[in-house]
Each structure stands twice: as C-alpha cells, then as structure tokens.
Amino acid sequence: MPESPGITVLVVDDQPLAREGNALVLDSAPGIRVIGEAADGHEAIRMAADLEPDIILMDVRMPGMDGIQATRGIIDRGLRSRVIVLTTFDLDEYAFGALRAGASAFLVKTATHQELVGAVRVVAGGAAIVTPRITRQLIDAYTGRDRPVATDQPLSVLSPRERDVFEAIAAGLSNSEISATLHLSPATIKTHVNRIFAKLGLRDRVHAVIFAHQLGLPIGSATDPSTLT
Structure with a gap:
C-alpha cells in the first residue's frame, strides 16, 4: 500500500x-x-x-x-x-x-x-483561521459597514439541530466546545458542520461567521488555531 x-x-x-x-x-x-x-x-x-x-x-x-x-x-x-x-x-x-x-x-x-x-x-x-484580534475588522471589511438585515430564510434548509450548530459556529465556538454545549459527540458535530457547509455553500468557518453576520445573527471572535478541532 x-x-x-x-x-x-x-x-x-x-x-x-x-x-x-x-x-x-x-x-x-x-x-x-x-x-x-x-x-x-x-x-x-x-x-x-x-x-x-x-x-x-x-x-x-x-x-x-x-x-x-x-x-x-x-x-x-x-x-x-x-x-x-x-x-x-x-x-x-x-x-x-x-x-x-x-x-x-x-x-x-x-x-x-x-x-x-x-x-x-x-x-x-477543514477549519479556517484569522489573526484573533482582527475578527471584528474583518467582518466589517468583508461585508461592508451597512447594517445587516436579520432574516431566517436562507437557514430554512437546515434542520433544527443544524441551526443550533450553525449559531454556535457563528458565536465562535470550536467543534469540541459545540460538542460539550449541545451534548453531542465530536463526530456528530463534525458531520453536522460538513452538512451545514454543503447546504449553505460555505467553504469554511470564516465564511460561515461572515454569512451569519450578513443575516444579522450574533457573532463571536475568531478562534486560535489550536482550538479549532
């Protein structure tokens, strides 16, 4: 082999x-x-x-x-x-x-x-990183400074559990933190993340956070590379 x-x-x-x-x-x-x-x-x-x-x-x-x-x-x-x-x-x-x-x-x-x-x-x-201290500036520069309009319509393709995971990603949680918060195995979380990215046409976590911002959802800080598991 x-x-x-x-x-x-x-x-x-x-x-x-x-x-x-x-x-x-x-x-x-x-x-x-x-x-x-x-x-x-x-x-x-x-x-x-x-x-x-x-x-x-x-x-x-x-x-x-x-x-x-x-x-x-x-x-x-x-x-x-x-x-x-x-x-x-x-x-x-x-x-x-x-x-x-x-x-x-x-x-x-x-x-x-x-x-x-x-x-x-x-x-x-499969994760994505940016220098932690520039997350807010990144979001502003990426999306423009117009106030986002909150809407759930693009997320209608997600199941309720996938919606929970997506919101956790937007909040800046790593897979292990989402696992602990939602009381699901890391493997299950990884499967949900992959399905979410596929359904929403997202490449990775950075673009998921930006997409959440565009939808008017609460977002958190970027995570240090060592925690994105």
Whole structure:
C-alpha cells in the first residue's frame, strides 16, 4: 500500500528567500510535504491545477498577478486547494481582498514557524483561521459597514439541530466546545458542520461567521488555531 503523502503544500512568493524559507519550515514538519514552489500568481494557478495541493501558502503582494487575483483564479476554477495568504500587516486590505476572493485564512509574515505549521494543519483539517484580534475588522471589511438585515430564510434548509450548530459556529465556538454545549459527540458535530457547509455553500468557518453576520445573527471572535478541532 503506498504511503500517504500527508498534507501537500504549494508555496507562492515572488521573493526567493522568503519562498524557500517557508518551504523549508513546512517540509521539515511531520506530516507536511511541499510539492511545489511558484514565483507569481500565474504560476500559482497553473501549478495548483497540475499538482492539486491541499494547501496553497500565498503571498498577497506580487508583481504581475498578485495573491488576490491568483486566489480568485484558483477558487473560480473549482480547485480543491485551500488558500492561506501571508501579509505584512494584519489589517492589510490585501488580506481582506484575498478572503473575499475565497481564501480560508491569513497570517502576518511575523508569524512564528509553529504558527505557520499550525495554520497549515488547521486549514487542511477543514477549519479556517484569522489573526484573533482582527475578527471584528474583518467582518466589517468583508461585508461592508451597512447594517445587516436579520432574516431566517436562507437557514430554512437546515434542520433544527443544524441551526443550533450553525449559531454556535457563528458565536465562535470550536467543534469540541459545540460538542460539550449541545451534548453531542465530536463526530456528530463534525458531520453536522460538513452538512451545514454543503447546504449553505460555505467553504469554511470564516465564511460561515461572515454569512451569519450578513443575516444579522450574533457573532463571536475568531478562534486560535489550536482550538479549532
């Protein structure tokens, strides 16, 4: 039986030292394998289609085609890869633009090696992360500052229990916290989460929280990567 490749990663950065450094950090982490490096957005889209990595670590500021355009191109092509964008500042409009384009997470370039590896593991597991202190700013920037209109209509496709789980996700609870709150097994919660995302057409938790905000539901803070289980 062939050995599992683990989490496969494509690293995208126009600066060779940064690209090679991040690739080295990730490739040395157990269960993670870097399968490609790209120097710009055009190359990132092409390699994403050819290699189908689990995760794409994407620099946002690149000449030619930046990370926002590349992320949109990857998502629009229906590729299964999840994108983590790297930015210089945690309130950078580039990062917000990348999330609008479909990225699952962003990290600042000052993140530690442990935070980088942790982010890859969390996003590969189906969760999504942002730097915790920017959650409110993220919601405002993502949705615009118009007051949301409360409506239950889009949630009518959910069962009552799925609605409970969705509201818990919006409140910022991890799967383990939802499990304890609703007195359901972690496996059952994971199944509910997957069904909710499928029914509502959501990619991950970040977009679920944003969707909840658009519906006028109470939302909580983003969760640290270590708690998104």
